[in-house]
Amino acid sequence: MTSRYRVEYSLKSHRRDEFIEWIKALLAVPFVLHSDVENFFHGSSFGDVQDYEEFMKSKEFEISKECQKRYYEVFEDVESLITNTIELGNRSQANGPVPRLRKLVPSVGTFFTPLPLPRAFLAEDRRRGISRRRFVSPSFNDIRNVLNTAQIMALADIYKDDTIKHLKLITFDGDVTLYDDGKSLMKDDPVVARLIELLHAGFFIGVVTAAGYPGQQGSSQYYSRLKGLVDAMNESTLSIQQRQNLLVMGGESNYLFRYSHELQTFRFIDGEDWFLPLMLNWNKDHIEYMMENIHRHMINIRKKFSLDDESKTSIVRKERSIGIIPVNGFKILREHLEEISLSCSGKLTELLLELASDIKVCAFNGGSDVWVDIGDKALGVESLQSYLCRDEWLDVCPILKSETLHVGDQFASLGANDFKARLSACTAWIASPQETVDILDDLLAYLKS
Numbered sequence: 001m002t003s004r005y006r007v008e009y010s011l012k013s014h015r016r017d018e019f020i021e022w023i024k025a026l027l028a029v030p031f032v033l034h035s036d037v038e039n040f041f042h043g044s045s046f047g048d049v050q051d052y053e054e055f056m057k058s059k060e061f062e063i064s065k066e067c068q069k070r071y072y073e074v075f076e077d078v079e080s081l082i083t084n085t086i087e088l089g090n091r092s093q094a095n096g097p098v099p100r101l102r103k104l105v106p107s108v109g110t111f112f113t114p115l116p117l118p119r120a121f122l123a124e125d126r127r128r129g130i131s132r133r134r135f136v137s138p139s140f141n142d143i144r145n146v147l148n149t150a151q152i153m154a155l156a157d158i159y160k161d162d163t164i165k166h167l168k169l170i171t172f173d174g175d176v177t178l179y180d181d182g183k184s185l186m187k188d189d190p191v192v193a194r195l196i197e198l199l200h201a202g203f204f205i206g207v208v209t210a211a212g213y214p215g216q217q218g219s220s221q222y223y224s225r226l227k228g229l230v231d232a233m234n235e236s237t238l239s240i241q242q243r244q245n246l247l248v249m250g251g252e253s254n255y256l257f258r259y260s261h262e263l264q265t266f267r268f269i270d271g272e273d274w275f276l277p278l279m280l281n282w283n284k285d286h287i288e289y290m291m292e293n294i295h296r297h298m299i300n301i302r303k304k305f306s307l308d309d310e311s312k313t314s315i316v317r318k319e320r321s322i323g324i325i326p327v328n329g330f331k332i333l334r335e336h337l338e339e340i341s342l343s344c345s346g347k348l349t350e351l352l353l354e355l356a357s358d359i360k361v362c363a364f365n366g367g368s369d370v371w372v373d374i375g376d377k378a379l380g381v382e383s384l385q386s387y388l389c390r391d392e393w394l395d396v397c398p399i400l401k402s403e404t405l406h407v408g409d410q411f412a413s414l415g416a417n418d419f420k421a422r423l424s425a426c427t428a429w430i431a432s433p434q435e436t437v438d439i440l441d442d443l444l445a446y447l448k449s
Contacts, residue, residue, distance in 0.1 A: 017411065018107045020143045023078060030070030031137040034063060068122075068131035071138065075117035075146070086111050109422045112402035113154040120150035141431070148428045148439060155405060155426060156446030166403060168396050169388065170198060171249075171381055171425065173408035173418055174209035174225060177436055181367055187228035191433060194440040195229055196236055201447070204245045204388055204399075208380040208406070210364070210371055210417055212251025212321050219266040222248045222257055234264055252362060252417060253279070253375035253383055254320045274387040276379065282359050287374055290351050290361065291322055294372050297347045298324055298340075305336050323371035332368065341365040344372050364410065364417040378420040381406055385424070401425055405443075407436055 085099040090110045101108055124146045125131050130138055159166040175181045178191055195205055213221040223230055233243050240261045248257040256274050257266035298315050302324060307313045312330045316323050326332050344363035362376040389397035404425035408418030411429045421427055430436050
């Protein structure tokens with residue numbers, strides 16, 4: 001049974017995606033009008049059991065087809081609204097028309113490709129039986145999966161239709177996306193074989209993670225987290241260039257590592273070689289000032305919730321990040337994690353206004369801890385797009401946002417560090433490493449079809 005806490009928690013605005021909720025509300029209408037549950041139990045004479053079952057079967061088929069048709073029409077309309085939004089430049093100009101979708105869902109993000117939602121719905125309906133359900137309406141997860149599939153289909157369509165502009169870079173979050181929370185990637189994990197296949201196909205693969213380890217000593221830390229993939233690469237038939245197409249962006253957008261054939265592991269890339277112009281211009285004194293203030297803020301909020309016992313939590317401060325982490329097996333309450341991340345986010349907003357600074361920062365709930373980082377994943381992905389095009393011989397440049405896919409698990413509107421990646425890439429919102437495998441299987445299949 002769903003707890004009252006889980007119900008109330010899911011209704012909080014910062015844990016919802018308004019675009020998905022809006023589609024969910026549209027689909028609720030045909031579900032209610034065409035489910036016809038009452039006739040299943042209150043029909044006239046059905047004769048014996050065999051006749052009843054045959055009738056139910058034929059009736060069920062009829063209702064399911066009608067529901068599928070109505071759902072399909074809803075997704076057709078949403079697809080048209082997305083296409084209109086793209087044609088109008090996603091966001092209205094000063095004196096230009098406002099896309100209708102943005103009037104209906106003001107918080108909707110940017111679309112970098114059209115989305116074939118009706119086709120994606122039919123694919124997900126075959127898997128999830130959405131139109132065959134009579135008691136459970138289309139859910140958040142149903143719609144999330146339809147959107148994911150539509151994005152994968154769109155990228156595959158572009159890849160096949162245009163040899164110049166197509167998917168080139170695929171980035172991934174680490175925890176809960178490539179491996180379970182707090183774990184590492186093992187060679188027999190199913191996602192490894194898919195990543196090797198993508199590298200064989202010539203794609204750049206980036207792991208954009210909040211875990212931040214500076215300097216060349218950080219290479220051992222990232223090797224430890226991605227050991228299974230690196231070992232599998234070293235034993236594979238991948239070319240030297242294909243192996244070097246694996247990169248790690250740590251600390252959101254602070255530390256870049258690239259696989260080195262000579263080292264057989266990751267090589268640290270100095271920030272001066274890849275920082276975006278915006279990042280190079282950040283005032284270092286302002287960064288230090290913000291870190292100091294957030295440190296004090298974390299000390300205070302840690303005391304507020306009686307988490308200042310060293311046997312429970314500890315504050316970890318790094319060069320460009322700071323976090324509250326549990327120790328000795330202690331678990332911070334989910335409510336406290338949310339409170340801390342949202343409180344830190346508010347404090348960061350105050351500091352940025354005080355400094356009149358353009359520094360990008362993010363505060364997020366990592367599931368068991370809370371971190372504040374200088375930079376964010378939007379900059380992390382954009383930095384990879386830019387850095388990979390500094391090799392003049394590459395014929396894939398530029399790498400556009402419409403040619404990049406980011407796969408992650410944290411896309412809630414606040415307190416989730418994958419959310420910012422929506423500004424720099426097409427995205428797929430997954431909920432487990434298995435869903436990542438499913439997404440990549442779909443992508444590989446669509447690319448080959």
